[in-house]
Amino acid sequence: MSGVVLLILILGFVGNLSVALECYTCVGPGAGCQTGFEGNERECISSKSQRCYVSRTELNENVKAFSRSCVDVSACNDGCVEDSVTGYKTNVCTECCDTDLCNTGNSGVLFTPIIHLLIVGTVMALEMSAIMSE
Known part of the structure; x- marks a missing residue:
């Protein structure tokens, strides 16, 4: 009997x-990052x-950049945000999911204005670099 109780306690602990x-x-x-992301897996801090x-x-x-990774649950808001920064029309779409290796889609919500500005700044820098190298 005590062995059964011990087994139940162990299974309960492992299950949690x-x-x-x-x-x-x-x-x-x-x-x-649009199609060549396989092989770039990462464990998030916590699945909860x-x-x-x-x-x-x-x-x-024109699609210019993709980003895939882990993000805090509080920052997950699926959808798109359109903006115009310094004459450029930007559209940032984000999608969150909660199963292993589920972030395979090419859709995509702006989770904070700072991240939006960083992405837009990076895209603008890449565009300027491409123009300068022509």
């Missing part, structure tokens, strides 16, 4: 251990407090 969520992780322009996300950034209606 949270296994880390695994997400694809990459940041980059064009196809580098984090989700996987994918974010797509468009500049003047």
Whole structure:
């Protein structure tokens, strides 16, 4: 009888251990993070407090960058945000999910204005670099 109780306690403890969520992780322009993200897996800190996300950034209606990784649950808001910064029309779409390696889509919500500005700044720098190298 005591063996059965011990087994139930052990199974209950093991069942409550949270296994880390695994997400694809990459940041980059064009196809580098759009399709070539397999093999870039990362364990999130906690499957209870984090989700996987994918974010797509468009500049003047052209897809320019993708980002995939872990994000805090409180920052997950699926959808798109359109903005105009210094004459450039930007559209940032984000999608969160909660199963291992689920951030495979190419859709994508702005989780904070700071991240939006960082993404837009990166895209603008890449555009300027491409123009300068031509």
